[in-house]
Amino acid sequence: MQYQLDSLLRKQYKAELFETEKANTDQLTGMHNRHSFDRRCKALINKLAPSQYLGLAMIDVDYFKNYNDNYGHLEGNKVLVVVANRLKHCDADIVVRFGGEEFILVKTLQANELDWLNDLPKRFADDPIAHQYSPFNRITVSAGIVIDQNTTYRPSIKSLLATADVGVYKAKNAGRNISITDFVDPKQPEIE
């Protein structure tokens, strides 16, 4: 009887884990989605060593509406999968499809890694994905990167996302296909 009960509880636990994992996973790319982002990002921030910095990048595919409109939504989906796989290889601690054609990468950085993701445009240039309806003739991405160098007061996720979002906006305005990095070193603790 006890054995049957244990077995039942184990099955129930596994089923719950499966459902949680499914809810946190983007079905198209297999990446985590934004549901668990805050929790995982907070956990990463809490684990930062005093000498470590934090980098967060918001990455948005350029001229993607043009791609969908001309090649079709299914082909657009295939591009998102390729982009996702490329971003999975950017050595980040957290990789998330935040929504639509927007991705977030978060990474614990050492002092000698502050150029993290500067090579992002090159990664897409070196192995081009054709996009005839972009002025670049291939898929490009624009990124807003924020690097928090303040090791006394750790940043709020909200403010990191807001700064990265401004970076994306600037990158789009500057013509796209670039990464804009902002270094944050607040003197005061943030109030969330």
Ligand SMILES: Nc1nc2c(ncn2[C@@H]2O[C@H](COP(=O)(O)OP(=O)(O)OP(=O)(O)O)[C@@H](O)[C@H]2O)c(=O)[nH]1
């Ligand atoms: N195929 C596909 N398209 C998506 C998905 N999610 C969002 N989109 C499309 O992404 C496009 C985003 O368009 P916009 O926000 O105008 O951005 P954009 O065309 O990339 O222009 P810029 O960002 O200014 O370079 C829209 O056409 C959405 O329908 C998805 O899961 N699959």
